[in-house]
Amino acid sequence: MTGGLLQGLLQAIQPSSLLATGVGCLLGIVAGMIPGMTISAAMIIVLPLTFVLDPSVSIGLFLGLYAGGMLGGSFSAILLNIPGTPSAAATALDGYPLVARGQAGRALGMAVSASFCGGLFSALCLFLIAPRLADLALQFRSADLFSLVFLGLTIICSFASRSWIKGLLSAAIGLAIVTIGQDPVMGTARFTFGDTNLLSGVHFLTALIGLFAIPQLIENLRGIGPGDRGGPRRPGGPGGAVDFGGPGSPGGRNGSSSSDGAAPGAGSIGFRQLLPAIADLRRIRLPVGIGSVVGTFLGILPGAGGPIAAFISYDYAKKTTRRRDRFGRGAVEGVAAPEAANNAVTGGALIPMMTLGIPGDPVTAILIGALLAHGLAPGPLLFVEQADFAYGLMFSFFWANVFNLLIALAGLRLLVKVVAAPRTLLMPAVAILCVVGAWSLRNSLFDVYVMFGFGLLGLAMKWLDMPVVPLLLALVLGRQLEENLRIALTGSQGDVTVFFTSPFSALFLGLSVVSVIWSIAGARRQRAPRPSKSPGQRKP
Amino acid sequence: MSMGHRNLAAGFVLLAVGIGFAFATGQLPDRTLPDTPGPAFFPWLIAFGLIGLSAALIVHGLITTRQRGEVFSGYRLPVRGWLALGGFAAYLSLLPYAGFVLASVPFCGGLVALYGERRWVIALAAAILIPVLLFVLFSAGFQVLLPRGVWQ
Incomplete structure (x- = not known):
């Protein structure tokens, strides 16, 4: 372990890795700040680059993007009341009222400090938990691994959709697609219909580009009029408004923002304004602690993600403070708690990804796709076979949080101008980069067509209010699920009790049942009479 | 179309897909060793799952369409979205013949216009520069051989 740790540290402090992490943070903050531009979309744009870069460099770039995107989303939420990412929606509740009172620097300073603390806490948890969890996971047999992957899928289905039927259907469609090509145990060709392109199956990165980028491109066309030149818009639906349900919401009294994308007073924010006062730091100690713990824990759970963590932390922070009445009117605690949470989610999400090979979002x-493209399979063996890389990834994540802080403090004055970036040029470039990304995977036009097909599927699922995340996760985990199921059944000579006699497997299956029941119960609770509203499309 | 009707329509489509998937699974080779699951084992599980869940979605759709007073403004593709998708399909059809740069220029120009750019100089410059810059970046910078096209 010590050798791997040292090698990992050395790998993460290589100038190329540090530069990539820093550039990733900068790109992430910029992408996060642009409403309508998600972190996933930004990652898809840089995806073709990773095929030509060294694994440690490309993973640094991605981690920087991930952490930076979370922080960047909060800047536009605070300055414009337009969350750049769904995770930043809770930040806007108190962030924008602070800006409206002329305290933009204070609000941004709180966000930057809380994000740094949340990110650092989750990096520490990643460092402490991941190697131990990987050691435990090494003891898992095929039956346990099948049940674990099954648990991951059912949790995602439960969290991702208001309708458990649609969540499970989405996963079933993904599993059906993953069976195309050679089967993972015997190599028999399935559902290829004689087409050699289908023998190696559907590459999930192709699917991912189509599922997320094309609906995003189309969504950004909504509401464009003849005189519109693509200034900043509100994401989240036909009206473009994200309803937070609070006094500072877009629909509320503070919902206006300047048309040129510049927030009141944003241009005059300097380094000094961003440094938090001692009294404020005292106030946010508990909310940051709550946000960090909740964010890391929910990050570990597949499918829960930043928005849930941010709102839960906001709620807890509100309940635990004496200044409850100030929430929604510009309380620094209301900025700090969700910001700490959504940045803590990043480190939490890396734990199951690295140790179990299960992506949470x-x-x-x-990230898994990028690692696989370099021949690195995330999972417990990563810590045995590529310990230096595994620890290098953790150190890169730590650096990403440090760079986030430095970039935000030093360059925020310039960065806020990016919010007004013209979509007229950005979105066409993204569309062409989707084609480049799909092509670069195997230098095949077939992949480009498949990408477009998945784009249409993504739009159809949006039309049906069906979540795409379970489908995507099924594409990632499907082969693993089938392989472990068949190996377990072959080993037990067809005896299915093998899944219930192993304690780990029984535990995971039991938790799967609980998550499905929870989801069904939640759906029933939601059916209680209340005013209808348009479906909030959850963005990645 | 209300969400109930959408659920109903999607339920029938997915049921047909599930039945088709089950039929195709039936054509796969049988197991090769006794007491071991063959290549068709997992697809059968998925086929049953798809059919069962589609049936559940149909039932759900039937129940929700009968509920009165449903006020729902579902997702609708904007007109510009349809145009962009049509343009994307035309671009992909042109790509193998015209190659990356030649096919991308009109597509990019069309998208720039669809996203609201009315200044034709900027639109034209963007339509040419974006594909050319990306081509140079990936071909020369990252050694990614982008589609050349049979006309070139």
């Missing part, structure tokens, strides 16, 4: 799915 589309971003970690892209």
